[in-house]
Amino acid sequence: MSDFYSLLGVARGAGEADIKKAYRKLAMEYHPDRNSSADAEAKFKEITEAYEVLRDPQKRAAYDRYGKAGVGAGAGAYGFHHVDLSEALNIFMRDFGGFESIFGGMGRQQSESRRGQDIRVTVKLSLREVATGVKKTVKLKSLERCATCDGSGAKPGTHPQRCGTCGGTGEVRRTAQSVFGQFVSVAPCPTCGGQGEVIAEPCEVCRGEGRVRGDRSVTVEIPAGVSDNNYLTLRGQGAAGPRNGPNGDLLVMLDIKEDERFERQGESLVYDLPLSFSQAALGGEFTIPSPLGEQRVEVPAGTQTGTVLRVKGKGLPRLGGGGHGDLQVRVHVWTPEKLTPEQERLLRELATIEGEPPQRGNGFWARLKEALGA
Numbered sequence: 001m002s003d004f005y006s007l008l009g010v011a012r013g014a015g016e017a018d019i020k021k022a023y024r025k026l027a028m029e030y031h032p033d034r035n036s037s038a039d040a041e042a043k044f045k046e047i048t049e050a051y052e053v054l055r056d057p058q059k060r061a062a063y064d065r066y067g068k069a070g071v072g073a074g075a076g077a078y079g080f081h082h083v084d085l086s087e088a089l090n091i092f093m094r095d096f097g098g099f100e101s102i103f104g105g106m107g108r109q110q111s112e113s114r115r116g117q118d119i120r121v122t123v124k125l126s127l128r129e130v131a132t133g134v135k136k137t138v139k140l141k142s143l144e145r146c147a148t149c150d151g152s153g154a155k156p157g158t159h160p161q162r163c164g165t166c167g168g169t170g171e172v173r174r175t176a177q178s179v180f181g182q183f184v185s186v187a188p189c190p191t192c193g194g195q196g197e198v199i200a201e202p203c204e205v206c207r208g209e210g211r212v213r214g215d216r217s218v219t220v221e222i223p224a225g226v227s228d229n230n231y232l233t234l235r236g237q238g239a240a241g242p243r244n245g246p247n248g249d250l251l252v253m254l255d256i257k258e259d260e261r262f263e264r265q266g267e268s269l270v271y272d273l274p275l276s277f278s279q280a281a282l283g284g285e286f287t288i289p290s291p292l293g294e295q296r297v298e299v300p301a302g303t304q305t306g307t308v309l310r311v312k313g314k315g316l317p318r319l320g321g322g323g324h325g326d327l328q329v330r331v332h333v334w335t336p337e338k339l340t341p342e343q344e345r346l347l348r349e350l351a352t353i354e355g356e357p358p359q360r361g362n363g364f365w366a367r368l369k370e371a372l373g374a
C-alpha cells in the first residue's frame with residue numbers, strides 16, 4: 001500500500017483545505033454509489049483511510065513522524081484501523097453529505113427477480129451548464145430486449161409453454177407435518193426457476209434470454225442549479241430484464257468541472273477581484289465574469305482589501321426554482337511589484353501628501369473587521 005500523501009495526490013506540506021479537496025475529488029470518482037467497477041470499492045476505502053488520518057492534525061503528526069506504525073493498531077491515542085465499507089461511507093457522508101436523487105427519488109420498487117440491472121453513467125458539466133440547465137445525450141451499452149423474439153426468449157413461431165410442474169404459478173408448495181401441526185412451505189418452482197413458463201425451443205439470437213447486448217442513446221434533461229451531490233434516476237431506462245422482465249433504472253451521476261475563477265458556496269459564487277490602490281481608492285465600475293457572461297460591479301470609493309461586494313441574483317439558480325444565489329466579489333488590493341521610473345516618481349510625490357494609515361484601536365479597524373466578518 002502506498003503513502004497516504006501520494007494516495008491522495010497531495011504534497012507533504014498540503015494544507016487541510018487541499019487535503020479535503022483532493023479527497024473529495026477522488027471520492028467522487030470512486031464512491032460506490034457513483035462507480036460500480038470492481039476496484040472502486042477497495043480504492044474508496046483506501047483513500048478514505050488516508051483522508052481520515054491526514055485530516056486530523058494529531059493523527060497526521062504521528063503519521064509524519066512514525067509512518068503507518070504511528071497510526072496503526074496499538075498506537076495508543078492514534079489508534080487506526082482499516083476502515084470497512086460502511087465506515088468509509090459514513091466518513092464521506094459526515095464531511096460531504098450523501099447523494100440526493102433529484103427526481104424519481106421515491107423508494108426503489110420491490111426488487112423483482114426478473115428486473116434488469118440498474119446502469120450508472122456519469123455526465124460531465126461545466127459551471128455554465130449548471131447555471132442554465134442542459135440536455136445531454138448519453139450512449140449506453142447494455143442489455144436490450146431481443147427484437148427477434150420480442151423479448152419472450154422463444155423461437156419465433158413458438159410460444160413459451162406453461163410449466164407443468166407448478167401449473168404456471170412459479171411456486172411449489174409442500175405440506176409438512178411437525179409437532180406443532182401441519183404447515184405449508186412455498187418455494188420457487190425448480191423446473192421453470194419461478195417464471196411459470198418453460199421455453200421448449202429457445203430463440204437462437206438471445207438463446208432464450210429475451211435480451212441481447214446493444215447500444216442505446218438516452219437524452220437526459222439536467223435542471224439548473226445541480227451540484228455533484230445530486231444524481232438523477234430515470235426509471236426504466238436501465239438494462240432490460242430477462243424474458244420481458246421490467247427494465248432497471250438509469251442513474252445519472254454528475255461531475256461538475258471546477259471553474260478556477262469561482263469558489264462555489266451552494267448557490268453563491270465567490271469571485272476574487274484584484275484592484276490597484278488607485279482603483280480601490282477612487283472606486284468605479286468594473287467588469288467581472290459570471291457563468292452567464294460578464295457583469296458590472298460598482299466599487300465604492302475607499303474600498304478596503306477583503307471587502308465583499310454582493311451582485312444580487314447573479315450566482316447560480318436554486319435547484320427546483322426559487323431564484324438565484326448571489327455573486328460575491330471579494331476585493332483584493334494589489335501592490336505592484338515593479339514600478340516604472342514615472343510611477344515611482346508619482347508615488348513618491350503622493351507619499352509626501354497622503355495621510356497616515358489609522359492606528360490600531362481606531363474605530364476604523366473595528367469597522368473593517370466587521371466588514372470582513374471577522
Ligand SMILES: [Zn+2]
Pocket residue numbers: 146147148149150151152153154203204205206207208209210211
Ligand atoms: Zn430472442
Ligand SMILES: [Zn+2]
Pocket residue numbers: 163164165166167168169170171189190191192193194195196197
Ligand atoms: Zn414451474
